[in-house]
Amino acid sequence: MKFYFAPMEGLTGHVCRRVHHALFPGVDRYYTPFVTATHTHSFKQKEKHDLAPENNEGLPVVPQILARDPEDFLWAASYAASLGYKEVNLNLGCPVGTVVKHGRGSGMLSDPEGLDRFFDAVFGKWEEAGLSGVSLSVKTRLGMTEPSEWERIFAVYASYPLSEITVHARTREDAYKGIPRLDVYGQIREKYPDLPLVYNGNVFTPEDLTLIKERFPGTEAVMLGRGLVADPALVRELRGGESLTKKELRAFHDRLYGELTETMPGTTVVIGKMKEYWVHMGAMFPESGKQLKALNKARTKVEYEGAVRVLFNTGHLTKRKRSLI
Ligand SMILES: Cc1cc2nc3c(=O)[nH]c(=O)nc-3n(C[C@H](O)[C@H](O)[C@H](O)COP(=O)(O)O)c2cc1C
Numbered sequence: 001m002k003f004y005f006a007p008m009e010g011l012t013g014h015v016c017r018r019v020h021h022a023l024f025p026g027v028d029r030y031y032t033p034f035v036t037a038t039h040t041h042s043f044k045q046k047e048k049h050d051l052a053p054e055n056n057e058g059l060p061v062v063p064q065i066l067a068r069d070p071e072d073f074l075w076a077a078s079y080a081a082s083l084g085y086k087e088v089n090l091n092l093g094c095p096v097g098t099v100v101k102h103g104r105g106s107g108m109l110s111d112p113e114g115l116d117r118f119f120d121a122v123f124g125k126w127e128e129a130g131l132s133g134v135s136l137s138v139k140t141r142l143g144m145t146e147p148s149e150w151e152r153i154f155a156v157y158a159s160y161p162l163s164e165i166t167v168h169a170r171t172r173e174d175a176y177k178g179i180p181r182l183d184v185y186g187q188i189r190e191k192y193p194d195l196p197l198v199y200n201g202n203v204f205t206p207e208d209l210t211l212i213k214e215r216f217p218g219t220e221a222v223m224l225g226r227g228l229v230a231d232p233a234l235v236r237e238l239r240g241g242e243s244l245t246k247k248e249l250r251a252f253h254d255r256l257y258g259e260l261t262e263t264m265p266g267t268t269v270v271i272g273k274m275k276e277y278w279v280h281m282g283a284m285f286p287e288s289g290k291q292l293k294a295l296n297k298a299r300t301k302v303e304y305e306g307a308v309r310v311l312f313n314t315g316h317l318t319k320r321k322r323s324l325i
Contacts, residue, residue: 001213001219001220001221001222001238001239002028002029002220002221002222003026003027003028003221003222003223003224003235003238003239004027004028004029004030004031004166004198004221004222004223004224005017005020005027005029005030005031005223005224005225005228006031006200006223006224006225006228007031007032007033007034007064007089007091007139008033008225008226008229009033009034010033010273010276011033011229011276011277011280012030012031012032012033012229013032013033013050014032014049014050014052014055014056015256015259015260015263016256016277017030017032017056017059017061018055018056018059018259019252019255019256019259020232020252021058021059022255023232023248023251023252023255024232024233024235024236024252026235026236026239027060027228027235028060028221029060029061029062030059030060030061030062031061031062031063031064031089031139031223032050032051032061032062032063032064033050033064034064034065034066034091034094034105035047035050035051035063035064035065035066035076036065036066036067036104037065037066037067037069037072037073037075037076038072039069039072041072041075043076043079051063051079051080051083051085052083053083053084061085062085062087062088062089062137063076063080063085063088063089064088064089064090064091064139065077065080065088065089065090065091066091066094066099066104066105067090067091067104068102068103068104068107068108068118070118070121070122070125071121073090073118073122074122074125074126074129074131076088077129077131077134077136078129078130078131080134081130081131081133081134085134086133086134086135087134087135087136087137087163088134088135088136088137089136089137089138089139089166090136090137090138090139091104091105091139092105092106092108092109092115092138092139092140092141093105093106093139093140093141093168093172094106095141095172095175100172106141106144106171106172107144109140109141109143109144109149109153109172110144112149112152112153112155112156115153115156116156116159119156119159119160122136123136123160123161135163136161136162136163137162137163137164137165137166138157138162138164138165138166139165139166139168139200139223140153140157140165140166140167140168141167141168141169141170141171141172141174142167142169142170142171142181142184143171143172144171144172144173145171145172145173146171147171147181147184149171150184150187150188154188154191154192154195157195158192158195162196163196164196164197164198164221165195165196165197165198166197166198166199166200166223167185167188167197167198167199167200168180168200168201169181169182169184169185169199169200169201170201179202179323179324179325180200180201180202180324182215182324185199185216186215186216189216196220197219198220198221198222198223199212199216199219199221199222199223200222200223200224200225202227202323202324203222203224203227203238203323203324204226204227204230204231204234204320204321204322204323205227205319205320205321205322205323206237206238207322207324208227208322208323208324209222209238211322211324211325212324222238226280227320227323229277229280229281230280230281230282230283230284230320231243231244231249231284231320232244232248232249232252233248243319244284244317245317246312246315246317249281249284249312249317250312253274253277253281253308256274256277257270257274257308260273260274267300267301267304268299271298271299271300271301271304274304275295275296278292278295278296283320284317284318284320285311285315285316285317285318286318287315287316287318288311288314288315288316291307291310291311291314291315292311294307294310295307295308295311
């Protein structure tokens with residue numbers, strides 16, 4: 001079984017990827033948070049940094065691209081290829097309003113014919129763009145509003161040589177609510193047994209993985225997002241190894257905090273960023289509501305570090321509850 005670290009905007013940037021890989025090796029691929037391909041054919045400084053090989057040394061990284069226009073996507077894929085990347089991933093799932101409004105992310109799912117034209121243009125010029133040694137994978141939701149939209153969307157995917165299709169089994173309207181639509185994921189697998197599907201959604205514990213393996217035998221790869229941010233040792237545990245210890249989470253936190261402090265401008269920004277991680281890591285301390293609240297209120301370095309100390313000193317790292325039932 002292969003395990004991929006999901007792209008998560010604001011969380012899984014190069015600093016997090018490096019720290020995670022150093023302390024918890026064993027993830028097969030790290031997908032970057034999306035970088036946006038626009039008509040300007042240039043990336044923002046932050047995006048360039050995230051893709052720069054010197055920031056990703058020794059990591060198995062796949063750049064994820066958000067696009068609408070085939071020419072812009074080809075430019076972005078060629079940029080990634082020029083840095084040595086051998087796979088690029090197209091974002092077909094982002095539910096954010098401004099992204100969808102511009103016809104990107106899950107917005108591309110609202111027009112399967114347009115999606116077909118997009119792939120036709122992209123694959124038609126793949127070699128000409130110098131991309132013959134590079135594979136193209138996608139990460140998709142089931143559709144915009146109705147789960148049945150998958151039928152037309154997957155008919156499109158099935159007609160192109162996509163290296164992998166990661167399925168976050170929710171619609172855009174579902175956002176992150178409830179349990180992913182496993183029944184629909186099952187229908188897709190049944191109709192297209194030969195498609196290289198990767199399962200994604202709510203795998204937080206070994207029990208969740210067991211359910212996926214039992215329900216969908218032959219699953220070869222699973223992508224993990226929130227579960228792996230909360231519990232950086234999750235892949236080790238899913239492979240049959242030890243579960244996370246408090247000491248390990250502390251070490252992960254401290255190194256992440258330390259490296260972000262070196263690379264980000266100012267304490268307020270760093271503390272704000274750490275709070276984004278705590279949205280997920282806090283799930284490891286379900287009995288420490290008060291301490292987590294204090295951490296969330298911290299404004300200064302002293303307050304933040306004090307709150308972290310109290311949380312680790314007093315909190316009980318607790319096995320997470322299974323998410324998929
Ligand atoms: C804060 C946050 C940021 C995300 N950013 C991205 C992104 O940049 N690209 C993407 O394809 N999905 C993104 N996602 C979706 C995740 O990759 C993943 O599909 C989703 O969280 C479901 O998987 P999980 O249940 O394992 O977390 C994001 C999700 C969250 C919560």
